[in-house]
Amino acid sequence: MRLMTHNMLSCNIKGVTNGFPLKIEAEKVIEKEVDFNPDFLRHMFAKIEWKDLVEAARSLGYAELPEDSPDATVIESAADESLLKKLHHALLELHLEEGALVCPETGRKFPVNKGIPNMLLHEDEA
Amino acid sequence: MKATLAPSSLISLPRHKVSSLRSPSLLLQSQRPSSALMTTTTASRGSVAVTAAATSSFEALREGIAEFYNETSGLWEEIWGDHMHHGFYDPDSSVQLSDSGHREAQIRMIEESLRFAGVTEEEKKIKRVVDVGCGIGGSSRYIASKFGAECIGITLSPVQAKRANDLAAAQSLSHKVSFQVADALEQPFEDGIFDLVWSMESGEHMPDKAKFVKELVRVAAPGGRIIIVTWCHRNLSPGEEALQPWEQNLLDRICKTFYLPAWCSTSDYVDLLQSLSLQDIKCADWSENVAPFWPAVIRTALTWKGLVSLLRSGMKSIKGALTMPLMIEGYKKGVIKFGIITCQKPL
Numbered sequence: 001m002r003l004m005t006h007n008m009l010s011c012n013i014k015g016v017t018n019g020f021p022l023k024i025e026a027e028k029v030i031e032k033e034v035d036f037n038p039d040f041l042r043h044m045f046a047k048i049e050w051k052d053l054v055e056a057a058r059s060l061g062y063a064e065l066p067e068d069s070p071d072a073t074v075i076e077s078a079a080d081e082s083l084l085k086k087l088h089h090a091l092l093e094l095h096l097e098e099g100a101l102v103c104p105e106t107g108r109k110f111p112v113n114k115g116i117p118n119m120l121l122h123e124d125e126a
Numbered sequence: 127m128k129a130t131l132a133p134s135s136l137i138s139l140p141r142h143k144v145s146s147l148r149s150p151s152l153l154l155q156s157q158r159p160s161s162a163l164m165t166t167t168t169a170s171r172g173s174v175a176v177t178a179a180a181t182s183s184f185e186a187l188r189e190g191i192a193e194f195y196n197e198t199s200g201l202w203e204e205i206w207g208d209h210m211h212h213g214f215y216d217p218d219s220s221v222q223l224s225d226s227g228h229r230e231a232q233i234r235m236i237e238e239s240l241r242f243a244g245v246t247e248e249e250k251k252i253k254r255v256v257d258v259g260c261g262i263g264g265s266s267r268y269i270a271s272k273f274g275a276e277c278i279g280i281t282l283s284p285v286q287a288k289r290a291n292d293l294a295a296a297q298s299l300s301h302k303v304s305f306q307v308a309d310a311l312e313q314p315f316e317d318g319i320f321d322l323v324w325s326m327e328s329g330e331h332m333p334d335k336a337k338f339v340k341e342l343v344r345v346a347a348p349g350g351r352i353i354i355v356t357w358c359h360r361n362l363s364p365g366e367e368a369l370q371p372w373e374q375n376l377l378d379r380i381c382k383t384f385y386l387p388a389w390c391s392t393s394d395y396v397d398l399l400q401s402l403s404l405q406d407i408k409c410a411d412w413s414e415n416v417a418p419f420w421p422a423v424i425r426t427a428l429t430w431k432g433l434v435s436l437l438r439s440g441m442k443s444i445k446g447a448l449t450m451p452l453m454i455e456g457y458k459k460g461v462i463k464f465g466i467i468t469c470q471k472p473l
Contacts, residue, residue, distance in 0.1 A: 005278060005304040008254070010316045020316050034301045044276060047253055047319075092301045110314075116287045118307040119280075119314035123185050126312055 001117050003056050004091045007049055009117065011103035011110070013125040018105045021052040024059035025109070028098035038084050041091070045075045048091070057090040065090050184333050188282055188309065190385040191331050194442050195283035199262055201439040205426050207232070208293060209264035211327040211355070212464060213422075214238045217414040228422055235355070236268055236326070242410065243353045243468035245322060256280070256320045256345060258310045259328020263290030263303060269324065270302040278315075280308040311337050318347045318471075329356030329395075333387035339398040346471040352404070355412075358465040359389040373461045376452060383442075383449040392465035404469035413457055416464045420454045 011019030050069035057065055064086045074083065100109040101117055108125070111118050202210055206228070213231025215223075223231070240246050252273040257266040260279025263286075270277040281287050290305040308314050310325075311334060323346045332338035342352050359369060359377060368374070377389055392409050399407050426432050427447045436443050456462030 001306070002300075002304060004276065004301070005306070008278060008316070008319060009306070009314050012312050012314055032295075032300065035298065037301065040274060040301065043253060043274060047276075114288060115291065116284065116306055117314075118284070119312075120188075120282070120307060120309050121312045123182065126309075 001096045001112055001115055002092055003053055003060070003094060004044075004048075005117075006056050006096075006101070007053055007091075009101065009119065011106070011108065013103065013106055013108060013121060016103065016105045019103055021049065021056065021104070022101035022110070023104060024056055024096060025100040025102060026060055026096055027100075028096075029060045030095050030097050031093050032095055034088070034092045036085065036088050038081060038088075041084055041087055042075055044091075045072065045087075053090060057094065060094045060096060062090055062094055184311075187331075187333055187385060187387060192282040192284070194385045194446075195261075195281070196285040197440050197442045198446060199283065199286050199289060201435050201443050203262060203289070204435055205432060206423070207264070208262050208267075209233070209236075210261035211235055211265075212416040212419045214412070214415050215418045217417070223418065223422065225426075228419075231419075232264075233268065236265055238415075239326070239353050239355050239466060239468075240269075242408065242466055243351050244406070244470075245351055245353070251349075252321045254278075254320050254347075255322040255324060256313070256315065258313070258323065258325040258342065259331065260286070260290060260305055262286050263293055263305055265324060265326050266290070266303045266305070267294060267297060267299050269322070270299060273322075275302070275321070277303045279303065279305040280310060280313065281305065282307065282309065311341060313341045313345050315345045317344050318350075320345050321347050321350045323350060323352040325352075325354045325356065327355055327357065329354055330358075330384075330386050330389065335390050335394065336398055339395065340402065343399075343402050343404065343471060348471055348473045350471050352399075352469050352471065354395060354465075354467045356395075356465055356467075357386075357389070358392045358395070358463045360460055360463055361391045361393045369461070373459075376456055376459075376461055380449055380452050380456065383445040392463060392467060395465070395467040399467065399469050403472065405472050407467070407469040409465060409467040412464045412466055413462070417457065420450055420457070424450050424454075 006022065006024065009022055011022060013019070054065045054067060057063070070083055095115055096112050097115050099112050101112060102109050209232040211232060212235060213228050214235040215231050245252070252275045255266070255269055255275050255277040257263070257277055257279035260266050260281050263279050266277040266279040269275065279290060284307050287305040287307050294300050294303045310328065310332060323342050325342060329338060342354070346352050359373070362368070380386065392411065396407055396409050427436060427450070436447055453462065
């Protein structure tokens with residue numbers, strides 16, 4: 001599971017109002033190289049929850065992203081791609097292979113096996 | 127038959143009372159009680175009570191669907207490729223198509239669906255897509271490539287999710303598409319995050335159509351489009367409360383092997399979307415455009431390769447294959463309809 005995906009997942013157990021973002025318990029993290037595509041990153045930038053991404057990246061052992069969300073103009077400008085490259089690495093190249101995603105409100109753990117999160121709710125949670 | 131409509135026109139179908147939306151026919155009722163999978167609810171007309179027995183049947187159905195696709199996905203992919211849906215054909219086309227002709231028809235189904243929903247004119251706005259009931263990700267990968275958008279797919283089958291991710295990696299699309307195991311009735315997403323909500327032939331598996339549609343609407347972004355392409359039964363005539371017993375019996379036999387709960391009609395979906403204040407609701411009956419599909423599937427099953435693969439794949443696959451003629455019968459007799467329903471969430 002990449003962090004791009006994690007940035008969208010939330011816990012929808014009945015009654016939970018604060019199911020996002022899911023905390024990460026990392027047991028196995030791998031890096032998979034992905035072609036750098038600045039246009040795609042710029043296209044997606046507005047949709048990313050920056051602070052959540054920074055924290056999630058730290059859970060996977062990557063602390064290079066700046067704390068505060070960069071200005072859209074910085075991302076748009078073609079000049080300095082170093083920030084974009086860090087975003088690229090955090091969002092697309094770090095993979096949680098084994099571990100769990102944890103609901104911030106209930107503590108319920110959603111297992112991640114072979115890189116695939118299992119978000120199915122139990123009968124009493126729906 | 128032309129399958130396109132004028133934009134923003136609402137097809138007026140034979141309408142049954144809105145109260146039938148809340149009838150048990152949209153839940154698990156109408157299944158033969160002897161099936162372990164489907165228990166008859168006793169919810170009275172006008173209520174949406176889902177009994178405890180029905181809830182655990184949902185679990186059983188969910189497991190059944192997951193196991194069915196765990197077992198049969200590999201077989202399907204081997205013979206038909208990565209799109210697990212009907213092809214779109216010109217009506218009355220009598221030419222027997224090659225394998226590649228059918229693959230093209232499956233791609234055409236995606237394109238026709240997007241076109242019907244009016245999506246193709248809005249390419250730049252599509253950044254995030256959800257594929258509800260994604261199979262092994264054929265639609266997701268296609269749509270992500272087409273729009274340069276991010277696509278996330280959900281399926282009940284871990285085997286499908288893994289295969290979908292592997293195919294994405296093989297096609298260098300891992301940065302754009304990802305797949306997880308999740309329930310369409312409990313989508314693990316925040317409200318309003320998807321510019322396009324895509325459900326290609328998965329609606330027929332949903333035991334609670336109202337909840338299914340509510341979830342599709344919930345995760346759609348304001349201004350986002352929802353596309354549902356699904357197997358339905360024919361619309362009921364005014365005053366008609368239910369299908370004829372012989373029609374129901376035909377569907378029951380299909381439900382058992384394909385792990386389907388009770389069917390609903392295209393106009394049931396339209397009613398649901400209207401009740402949720404969606405706009406630009408459109409629907410069409412594409413039954414004539416998919417007519418060559420099941421005969422083609424049966425032909426491939428009867429080839430030497432098909433038969434050997436079926437035997438290797440297991441009982442669920444074999445039973446599924448034996449059920450295919452019933453689908454043809456259902457279409458021919460006007461019981462089964464291939465429906466598309468699309469709409470837009472208000473800004």
